Amino acid sequence: MFNNKKDKKNEQSTNNQQELQEPTKHYTKSELKQTLDTRTKEEFVNLIKDKVSSPADFIVKNINDEITIIYIENLIEVQSLNDNIISTLQSISEPTPQLIKEKLSLAQVDISNKLDVIIYELIGGAALIHTKENADIVVAKISSYQSRSLSAPENESQVIGTQVGFNENLTTNISLIRRFIKSPNLCNENFEVGEDTVTSISLLYLKGTASEEQVNTIRQRIESLDVSGLIDSAILAELIDDSTKTVFPQMLLTERPDRFCDGLLSGKIGIMMNGSSMGIVTPIAFIEFFHSKEDQNLRWQIGTMLRLLRFSAIIASVFLTPIYVAALTYHYEIISHTLIVPLSESRAIVPFPPILEALFLELIIELLREAGSRLPTKVGQTVGIVGGIVIGTAAVDAGITSNILIIFVALSALASFTTPNYVMANIIRFLRFPIIILAGIWGFLGIMIAVCFLLIHLLRLSSLGAPYLSPLYPLRLKDLPNSLIRLPLSNISRQAVNTRKGDDESTNQENNEKVSE
Amino acid sequence: MIKRRVLLYYLCIFLLLFGCADPKILERISLAVLIGYDVESADKVTATVALRSVNQELQSIVSIASQTDETSKGTRIKASLDSTKKIVAGQARVILLGSKLAEAGITQALHTTKMNSEMSSGLYFAIVDGEAGPLIERKYENISDIGQHIFYLLEHNIEEQYTVSSTLHETVRDSYSPFIDLALPLIVQDEDDVHISGLAIFNGDKMVGKLVGNEPFYVVLVKEKYNAGSIQVIIPGAPLKKLSNDIPDQLAIAIDSIFSNRKVKLVNKDTPEFELDIKVEGRVLEIHSSITTEDFNVMEILEKEVEKEFKKEIDKIIKKTQELNSDILGFGEVYKANVGTKNVDKKKWKELYPKIKVNANITVELLRNGVFD
Known part of the structure; x- marks a missing residue:
């Protein structure tokens, strides 16, 4: 998967004594690997300035003849710089890096003479303190990091459970x-x-x-x-x-x-x-994409019901429209005699074959969804109403699609939204299209080809070497209580078989420990 | 890797080439819902079809087509010339056979239906007392869709076990078995209505007679198990006369929620003689008001009388089928199971059947009566 070139590079980067190559405008991390030697203030400032491409917010501050502070203005906390560093440094008479480190009332202060270390600390938000004739540089980390406060997870919201989501920090x-x-x-x-x-x-x-x-x-x-x-x-x-x-x-x-x-x-x-x-x-495992943490938080009967509802919704979402297309195009025999009259009446003036009709409607739904998710929330709702009500009824009145298909398409769209994981929900929606086309070409045969292809594909997949379709195949009886259904916690083994340590008998025994114990 | 890709191309080309299936888009076809066959002359058959299709005004319409040819496919091709839409038979629910055709033999009609992969194995067969064509073609005052009407008529009565089930599957099964004869529902057109009049019974593939009135009930009683049947029997009032003077001579009693169980045993291979045990449990639903159903003794008398009536009827039916040599009750299957297929064949059983002796033992238990008790 990863080629050898990269491995070579890694070897290089571990070599600290790498010679400095011809200075160019573009530096790679390995090229910066060098040890500083004693330099004067100007030499040091120019070196650093050159290495960080002399940005506009690069600040050099001379405290006195002996001490110089270098930092990037937008990355540091000014309060901390004033209170903890400048005031302290002004009171030091015979500065050495060791002394400065001891005097500074900051938690994160280092001393380094490695150019790459100090460069990366500088652009990470540290102040570099250079003392006269010293190769060692004091690195005072006072970076200010702007991050939003913790908020409730928006894409995986749930009613019962913790209401906190990760942020970007x-x-x-x-x-x-x-x-x-x-x-x-x-x-x-x-x-x-x-x-x-x-x-x-x-x-x-x-x-x-x-x-x-x-x-x-x-x-x-x-x-x-x-x-x-x-x-x-x-x-x-x-x-x-x-x-x-x-x-x-x-x-x-x-x-x-x-x-x-x-x-x-x-x-x-x-x-x-x-x-x-x-x-x-x-x-x-594949199945876990359809689990929500909420299933665990509810009683097991309700959790099981929700999971089964979700799985049947997924199957309906993928196969409802293809079955409509296949049945109306090729297999009129399977339509129940009570349904045949309303179905044929609703399709009587539709000029397209069912496959075009279905693709057309599915496309409208996808357009609506995509438009709705890209627009600001307020406008998004309007799009939903315009699309759903106006286009839906108008399309039927104009005789482009049948009423019943609108119900099917809306149902399968709705069903695809029950998938708790957004990535997987997108895939469920995407899967429908090739199956509709296959159903339009070969009827149920096409649907079966799609099912077989999908099944074989899923069977071949693995996640970190663990089978993707487990615990259904290979059958992991121990994991079944927490798969399509959710049994009481006492029946659910704490560790999934897919993550077990090995085939050692004793470790397996340990894995069998139940949550209740 | 390259080989696999080439293989994939071949697969795609193969699928695309062979794939163009024949589309039958629902609103662009005419669905034959009801098909009736009659004999026209020696080797020609007339097919009358009730077609359902949908027109541009979003209405579902029913039309009738009738054609005569040597084969049923031939009639379909001919009918297609009259139709604006392709005629397909996959939604056929009922096949009606005229009694003339049934008397001549139904093998051909059965075979044609069975051969057609479109046909559902759940479609019903029924015999028309008379000709199927006129029954389908007639414009009824109260029936808008004759196809649906006859389908519901049969389906509901079969579900309620008022008549025997006659799906394509069961009919073909029975017609293939040498040791049982067919019994199919008999439909009759009566002025402006169509109703089930009884059972048409067969000897081999030829219709030889019919059972009417209450008789289909007893056929089901002997052949199958009842889950919730109902019957009205008339028993003599004489044994109950001592209770009250108001009791009429002929006492009608309606029994429903009938659960029955039957057992057939071959007791003597030579005669052959069968022991037929039928256990009936039911609820008295209606009886003359003068009878006190709370009285245990009265119920016992009633049970005895109903048993007698049942036995009388069953014996009558067995005798009748023996006269017509039509083993619709399936004693042949029991006989075969006991003596082995080597020792009996169709011809031998046909010789034996008129001679068999059946001892019917019927136990009737009236569990409840009405809502008051």
């Missing part, structure tokens, strides 16, 4: 997760990915619960990433997926910390990324 997100799981076994490994973005990525898992093998796989996949930039965890998920050719995602994106932690507890691996409000949970 990795630190806040990790603290949220740590509030849920106070176990010392919670491992948090940090990675920095992206040549230009240098995005922090946290790999979270419960030691002893998560499969060592799967953690290694994920770690290796993240380490061998070679990208210039990484903006959202959805991109990261696609980059480290088992297969990128399929429409089906093999990693769950969630903005709910409770869902995320639930995954960690059952032995899954979580990945959080700075700048993204979505956490990645893997390995995940």
Whole structure:
């Protein structure tokens, strides 16, 4: 999956004694690897200024002859700079980096003579303090980070359950997760990915619960990433997926910390990324995309009912329109005698064959949805009304479509919205189109071809090496109570079979522990 | 990898080439709902079809087409020349056979229907007492769609077990079995109405007689189990005379919610002799007002009388079918099961059937009466 070129690069980057190459305007991280030697104030300022492409907000502040502070204006907290650094430095007479570090009343102060370290700290929001004739630079981290406050998750809202979602700040997100799981076994490994973005990525898992093998796989996949930039965890998920050719995602994106932690507890691996409000949970089975955390929070009878409702809605959503098309085009025999009169009457003046009629209506629904989701909320509602009522009734009056198909199409659109996961809901909607076309060409034969293709495709997929269709195939009896249905908690094993550590008899025994115990 | 891709291309081309299925778009076809067959002459058959289609004014209309040819497909081709839409038979619910055709043999009609993959195995067969054509063609005052009317007529009566079930599946099954004869519902046109008059019974594939009135009830009683049947029997009032003087000579009693169970046993292979045990449980729904149904003894007398009446009727039917050599009750199947297929064949059973002896033992239990008790 990842080619050898990247591995070579990694080797290079671990080599600290890399010589500085010809200075060019564009620096890569490895090119900055060098140790500073003693420089004068001007030399040091010019060096740094050159390396960070002399931005307009680059500030050089001379406290006195001996001490110079360099920082980027928009990244630091001015209050902290004034109160904690400048006032302290002014009172120091014989400054050495060691002394400054001791004197500064800040939590995060480092001393470094590595050029790459100080450059990245500078553009990460630190103030660099240069003292006369010293190679060591004091790095005072006073970055100001603007992030929105925690709010309720909007895309995965639920009635019962925690009403807090992740935000874009990795630190806040990790603290949220740590509030849920106070176990010392919670491992948090940090990675920095992206040549230009240098995005922090946290790999979270419960030691002893998560499969060592799967953690290694994920770690290796993240380490061998070679990208210039990484903006959202959805991109990261696609980059480290088992297969990128399929429409089906093999990693769950969630903005709910409770869902995320639930995954960690059952032995899954979580990945959080700075700048993204979505956490990645893997390995995940196909069925789990249709689970909502709310099923767990309700009583098991209601949870089971909701899940069954959702699964039947998905099947209806994918197959209702194709069945209409196939039955009306080829298989009039299967239509019940009570339905045949209203069906044929509603289609009597429609000039198109059922397949065109169905595609036309499905397209309208998709247009409405897309228009509604791109527009501001207030306008979006108007679009819904205009589209739904005006186009719907007008199309029937004009004789372009039949009444009954409008009901089917609206029903299947409605059913597709029951999928709690937005990514999967999109796929469910997308799946309908090829099946409608196949149904229009070959009738039920076409639908069966589509079903077989889909089934084989799903069977071949895996999420982090774990079978995608489990626990249905391969049949995992232990996981069945929490799949299509949801049985009482005492029947649900804590750890999914997909995340078990190995085939060791004793570990399997441990996995059988029930939540109630 | 390349090989797999080439294979995929071949698959696509193959599917696209063979794929162009024959579309039958619902509003562009005429659906034959009811098909009636009559014999015209020696080898020609007349098919009369009630067609349902939809017109541009969004109304569903029923039209009738009738053609004569050697094969039923031939009649369809001919009828197609008269029709603006393609005629398809997949929504056919009932096939009616004229009694003349039934007397000549129904094998051909059955075979044609069975051969047609469009046909549902759940469609009903029925025999018309007279000709099927005029029954379908007639304009009835109160029946707008004759096809639907006859379908509902049969479906509801079969569900209520007033007559035997005659789906294509069951009819073909019975006609293939050498040890049971067909019994199909008999439909009759009566002035401006159509109703079920009884059962047409067959010897082989030829109709040989009919059972009318209450008789189909007893056929079902012997052949099947009742889940919720009902019957009205007339028993002599004499045994109850001592209770009250108001009791008429002929006492009508209506029984419903009938649950029945029957058992047929071959007791003597040589005669052959059968033991037929029927257990009936039911509820008295209606009886003359002078009879006190609360009285245990009265109920016992009633049960005895009903048993007698049942036995009389069943014996009568068995005798009648023996005269016509039509084993509609399926004693042949029991006989075959006991002696083995080697020792009996169709010809031998046909010889044996008129000679069989059936001892019918009927137990009637009247569990409740009405709502008061």
